[in-house]
Amino acid sequence: MILRLDDVTLGYDRHPAVHHLSGTFAPGRLTAVIGPNGAGKSTLLKGIKGLVPLLGGHIALSAAERARIAYLPQQAELEPGFPISVLDVVLLGHWRRTGAFGGIAPEARAAAAAALAAVGLPGFERRAIGSPSLGQRQRVLFARLMLEDGPVILLDEPFAAIDARTCDDLMTVVQHWGDEGRTVIAVLHDLDLVRRAFPFTLMLAREAVAWGPTETVLVPDNLERLRHSSAAWDESPVLCPRGRSDAV
Structure with a gap:
């Protein structure tokens, strides 16, 4: 494009x-x-x-x-108290393809888990979205962008208000997108x-x-x-x- x-x-x-x-x-x-x-x-x-x-x-x-x-707005908010898992947030990246009532195939869940691993959060799938730190939540949002496949x-x-290690890790994702x-x-x-x-x-x-x-x-x-x-x-x-x- x-x-x-x-x-x-x-x-x-x-x-x-x-x-x-x-x-x-x-x-x-x-x-x-x-x-x-x-x-x-x-x-x-x-x-x-x-x-x-x-x-x-x-x-x-x-x-x-x-x-x-794919668009990540400034200070995108994830309501910490909302009863949704990290995996569910990442799966929102499939919204354009599945719609509000479309089913989530096992392949999509596997892709979401792989995206979380790629941003440094393996094993976070079942955690409530309110449990990760600010930097970890930004990693979750990057994983969601990966599933949007834009x-x-x-x-x-x-990279506002996140630690240097998270910035470096997410920049690796950005550079991969360019590649x-x-x-x-x-x-x-x-x-x-x-x-x-x-x-x-x-x-x-x-x-x-x-x-x-x-x-x-x-x-x-x-x-x-x-x-x-x-x-x-x-x-x-x-x-x-x-x-x-x-x-x-």
Whole structure:
């Protein structure tokens, strides 16, 4: 699936949050989306998935293609007290194929168990979803994404507030998706991670500041342009997390 944006504007209540964005996310590419708070990063992912109105331009996706996109929203919530097992949460990745009342075949359960093992949670199938830690629950959500089997995978701040080991393990999954030819678009703030693991970067401040190979995007001139453009419309732009002078 080739994901192409032509002069795309996205927003809420007719107030644009992303302006006149054009470009292509090619199959097999890992692309990081970076920018300050309020830059439209989450809005872009929601617009690609069809969750935010398109105010202008065109996203070259059919309804069937959009339905196949796997999406992990920012701070996706799993209600700890909900009476559901880890395995049941992962099996939700089969929803598109089975529907609300479709049966779950033994092969699907085996695939869910294999996905849990792949994210480092073998033997967690029968545990209540409220028992794992925050990092372990993020692993569960990645296992669910694996079962969705989407050609395009959207990740909105997937590594926020999790430990370094979990981040490394889940990045192995992300890189495997790229090796399989899947398109991965991830909203990130850690520029070290972007430089190390994402060959392409979209620098966004409601409109594209730069978009292309990471080594040509994350250069001082572009970072300075990003800071100036964000300050122009955000009274209190958050450009750097505490303790990091090289993050956006």
